[in-house]
Amino acid sequence: MPRFPLSAPSAQGLSDRVFGQLVRKSGTQTLYPLHVGDTYLEPLALARAEAQTTEARPRLHNYSPVQGEPELVTAIVNKVQRRSGVRLDPSCVQVMSGATAGMGVVCTALLEPGDEVLLPSPFWPLIRGIVRARGAVPVEVPLFTRLHEPGFDAVAALEAAITPRTAAIYVNTPHNPTGATLPEAVLSGIAALAKRHDLWVLCDEVYEDVWFGPSAPPSVFARPDFAERTIATHSVSKAYGLAGARIGYSHGPAEIMEVVRGVQTFYSYCAPRPMQFGAAQALDHGDAWLANMRKVYGSAGRAAAQALEIPEPEGGTFLFFDLQRHMRDGESLMQVLERCLEAGVMLTPGTASGKDFETWARLCFTVVPERELRQAVQLLRSVLGLG
Numbered sequence: 181m182p183r184f185p186l187s188a189p190s191a192q193g194l195s196d197r198v199f200g201q202l203v204r205k206s207g208t209q210t211l212y213p214l215h216v217g218d219t220y221l222e223p224l225a226l227a228r229a230e231a232q233t234t235e236a237r238p239r240l241h242n243y244s245p246v247q248g249e250p251e252l253v254t255a256i257v258n259k260v261q262r263r264s265g266v267r268l269d270p271s272c273v274q275v276m277s278g279a280t281a282g283m284g285v286v287c288t289a290l291l292e293p294g295d296e297v298l299l300p301s302p303f304w305p306l307i308r309g310i311v312r313a314r315g316a317v318p319v320e321v322p323l324f325t326r327l328h329e330p331g332f333d334a335v336a337a338l339e340a341a342i343t344p345r346t347a348a349i350y351v352n353t354p355h356n357p358t359g360a361t362l363p364e365a366v367l368s369g370i371a372a373l374a375k376r377h378d379l380w381v382l383c384d385e386v387y388e389d390v391w392f393g394p395s396a397p398p399s400v401f402a403r404p405d406f407a408e409r410t411i412a413t414h415s416v417s418k419a420y421g422l423a424g425a426r427i428g429y430s431h432g433p434a435e436i437m438e439v440v441r442g443v444q445t446f447y448s449y450c451a452p453r454p455m456q457f458g459a460a461q462a463l464d465h466g467d468a469w470l471a472n473m474r475k476v477y478g479s480a481g482r483a484a485a486q487a488l489e490i491p492e493p494e495g496g497t498f499l500f501f502d503l504q505r506h507m508r509d510g511e512s513l514m515q516v517l518e519r520c521l522e523a524g525v526m527l528t529p530g531t532a533s534g535k536d537f538e539t540w541a542r543l544c545f546t547v548v549p550e551r552e553l554r555q556a557v558q559l560l561r562s563v564l565g566l567g
């Protein structure tokens with residue numbers, strides 16, 4: 181039907197200002213931009229853009245196969261086996277232009293407009309828009325901030341939100357933004373619920389290597405109770421410090437991955453070829469880099485959490501905390517975040533991670549080195565009246 185001069189209704193409300201109005205106000209001079217999840221660490225030398233040369237790889241800048249460079253697909257199969265103990269059939273792997281685009285492709289492959297997707301909240305700010313961009317409906321279920329509430333039943337809360345239109349559930353652990361890892365009992369409950377209601381599971385493995393406990397948390401997609409209905413999406417952005425490379429990958433049951441590959445063909449055709457080689461190097465040779473990353477991120481996360489007097493993160497790159505007790509009478513979330521910004525620290529409003537988080541904020545503890553992070557957190561302490 182004619183629509184000019186309007187855009188598609190499903191695209192209205194999507195905005196590049198996912199982190200709120202503050203970014204516009206801040207200009208480019210923010211001392212401590214702790215609102216976006218990025219890193220100060222340079223990636224493994226072999227994985228960097230400048231390490232990929234036309235001399236070493238003729239036609240470096242050509243297209244790759246839609247599925248991805250065979251060298252990267254092999255590196256992915258080996259990495260998944262090492263990290264998660266699962267031997268993937270290479271045909272079940274699809275290289276994506278980052279996990280953001282990857283999730284979009286997976287949503288297009290699995291969802292119809294009008295389908296509902298359960299989003300345990302708070303959540304990674306982009307997932308809500310990805311679901312909406314498909315014309316599907318994000319259904320927010322407050323969960324991660326309630327995990328330790330006495331008597332809270334996470335699975336019952338999710339089940340109460342299911343309707344005949346529910347098609348999928350999004351599962352992200354270790355988690356952006358709370359830094360939590362989902363307990364075994366909750367995961368078993370989610371698996372049973374997904375089976376009972378014939379749901380797909382969109383498993384977000386972006387922080388699979390960013391954990392601070394004694395050992396890696398088990399991978400959700402590797403559990404037998406998830407395997408048949410899970411599309412897992414990974415990325416080299418976070419764990420390997422390669423966010424600008426735009427390389428991610430998805431895998432799942434063979435028949436559905438055929439469809440995913442078909443959709444990918446019409447989105448970006450293939451991921452950036454030079455950086456597919458970089459990503460393969462990171463996956464093949466990055467284990468020591470990962471160990472150091474966990475050490476420095478874990479230390480930074482603990483230091484920031486202690487200074488803010490909140491629980492320490494189990495993984496991921498964020499802290500998520502309630503500012504209510506620090507808000508002046510009648511003060512809005514934006515006003516308190518503006519006070520933080522005036523002191524030089526930009527945080528993400530909690531509402532970017534769900535409508536129920538109107539007094540919450542997110543802080544990324546990996547954007548600047550720990551020494552600077554400690555200074556930023558001291559500034560926050562004085563703005564918030566912590567001493």
Ligand SMILES: Cc1ncc(COP(=O)(O)O)c(C=O)c1O
Pocket residue numbers: 217277278279280281304352356384386387414415416417423426427428
């Ligand atoms: C939970 C989660 N999933 C996916 C992504 C997107 O990753 P990519 O950079 O590969 O698009 C992010 C990035 O912040 C994230 O935090």
